[in-house]
Each structure stands twice: as structure tokens, then as C-alpha cells.
Amino acid sequence: MQVENKIVIVTGAGSGIGAATAKHFAKHKAKVVVSDIKEEKAQKTVDEIAKDGGEAIVITANVANFEDVENLISQTVDKFGRLDVIVNNAGIGPKHMARTGEYTLEDWDSVIAVNQTGVFYCMKVALQQMEKQGGGNIVNIASLAGLKASLNNLSYCASKFAVVGMTKSAALEYATKNIRINAVCPGYTESALLDKLLSVRPDMDKRLKSVIPMKRYGQAEEIADAVVWLASENTKFITGQTITLDGGTSL
Numbered sequence: 001m002q003v004e005n006k007i008v009i010v011t012g013a014g015s016g017i018g019a020a021t022a023k024h025f026a027k028h029k030a031k032v033v034v035s036d037i038k039e040e041k042a043q044k045t046v047d048e049i050a051k052d053g054g055e056a057i058v059i060t061a062n063v064a065n066f067e068d069v070e071n072l073i074s075q076t077v078d079k080f081g082r083l084d085v086i087v088n089n090a091g092i093g094p095k096h097m098a099r100t101g102e103y104t105l106e107d108w109d110s111v112i113a114v115n116q117t118g119v120f121y122c123m124k125v126a127l128q129q130m131e132k133q134g135g136g137n138i139v140n141i142a143s144l145a146g147l148k149a150s151l152n153n154l155s156y157c158a159s160k161f162a163v164v165g166m167t168k169s170a171a172l173e174y175a176t177k178n179i180r181i182n183a184v185c186p187g188y189t190e191s192a193l194l195d196k197l198l199s200v201r202p203d204m205d206k207r208l209k210s211v212i213p214m215k216r217y218g219q220a221e222e223i224a225d226a227v228v229w230l231a232s233e234n235t236k237f238i239t240g241q242t243i244t245l246d247g248g249t250s251l
């Protein structure tokens, strides 16, 4: 995949899909800024990339904090001179699963702040830089929950529908500016996020697998592969699209 020498930021890259994506970009010779709210997790990803001969640095940022996002992008541009790709991956789930009537205000606010406002902040600042330099590429990590109803998970579902809407709207705005914006919608994928859900509801493992036609969870590397492809020179005519990677669940 043609991403050699591209300057790439991956948010939430200390774990799961973000870490796999950062490693995949590095494997294809991109220069990667591994960003996470947790520095030690980001450093672990960078160490693993370095061990495999790739190039990466850590810049810590909470995507729900606008100043952090401005620092992330200005430090990247100070160091590398430009920003070619940002993968808006950082995301969280609610602490409690509940119907809308019982949904806590805390779970609403925290999930919207990271998954929705965080993606807006990163797109807003990245797009200013990309327009200034004459091009760029954004890949947002949405979810199957951004395309379909999600039981007892309202803020997560709302935030991921918003990511799909923001992807399409911004893609339209920047189509003539050599800036492409796409999203991937993973189904259930092995990661800390899924482990957390299964630790609260161990009964879900069997139930979830029963609704996945392929009868298995996705691997973070499988999602990473699609993200790098969308960000690469191999997909120059694709913008404003969502790609669903869910083992057939949405069927």
C-alpha cells in the first residue's frame, strides 16, 4: 500500500485497533505519531514499532480537550513539516449499559465528549493544516453502531452515527481541496473495549458470536488494513464513504 513517507497521526494508538493501525502504517514505511491519552501505552506501541525497524514518536493528547488537539497537530507539523493523514480512532464506551430512560448523564457526556466532539476537534484542526499545505487524508473510526440501532448503548450509538455524518459532510466540503475523508465501521473486534464489555457481561460472548455470520470477532489488524488502504494512494477516487468490517453482521 502506497503510504511511504506519509506523516500520519493515529489517536488512541496505545491499544487495540489504534495500536494495530499505527504498526501497520509503520510497516508500510509511513512516519507515525502515536497519540493516546495514556503516555505509557503510546510509548509501548512506539517501542514495538521501533523494534520492527519502523519510525514513530509519541505525542500525548486527550482528544476531548481542544488545546491538546491543537498541540498534537502543531507539534507534528513542527517536527515533520506537514500532516498527511490523521486517523481519528480514540473512543470509549459507557460505564453502564442501560435503556435510554435509565441512561446516566455521566455516560452520555463522557462518550459524546471523546467519540463525537473529539473527532470534530481533530478534523477541525487537521483540516486547517491540510488545506494550507494543499492536501491530506482523514480516516475516522466509526462502528457498526454508527449504522444500526444499538441496545442500551445510546451515547455510543449517537456518537458513532455522528462520526458517519461528520465524515460525509466534511468530505463534501473538501472534495475539491485534494482532501479525502472516509470512515470504517468495525463490528465486534478483539480489543480492550470488547474485553471490558465481556468482563461485565460474560454471557454476551456466545450471544455476540451467534449473530456474526463468520462466527468470530474481528482482529484489530484486519481493521488496520482497511484504514491504511483508505489513507493510501491506492484509493484516490474514494471519499465520504464508510467501509463495514463486521464478518457479515450487518447483513
Ligand SMILES: NC(=O)c1ccc[n+]([C@@H]2O[C@H](COP(=O)([O-])OP(=O)(O)OC[C@H]3O[C@@H](n4cnc5c(N)ncnc54)[C@H](O)[C@@H]3O)[C@@H](O)[C@H]2O)c1
Binding pocket: 011, 012, 013, 014, 015, 016, 017, 018, 035, 036, 037, 038, 041, 061, 062, 063, 064, 089, 090, 091, 092, 114, 118, 141, 142, 143, 144, 185, 186, 187, 188, 189, 190, 191, 192, 193, 194
Ligand atoms: N473493539 C470493537 O469491537 C470496536 C467496534 C467498533 C468500533 N470500535 C471503535 O474503534 C476505536 C478503537 O477501539 P478499541 O476497541 O481499539 O479500544 P481500546 O480501548 O483497545 O483502545 C482505545 C484507546 O483510546 C485511548 N483513549 C481513550 N480515551 C481517549 C481520549 N480522550 N483521548 C485520547 N485517547 C483516548 C485509550 O487509552 C486506548 O488506548 C474506538 O473508536 C471504538 O469505538 C471498536
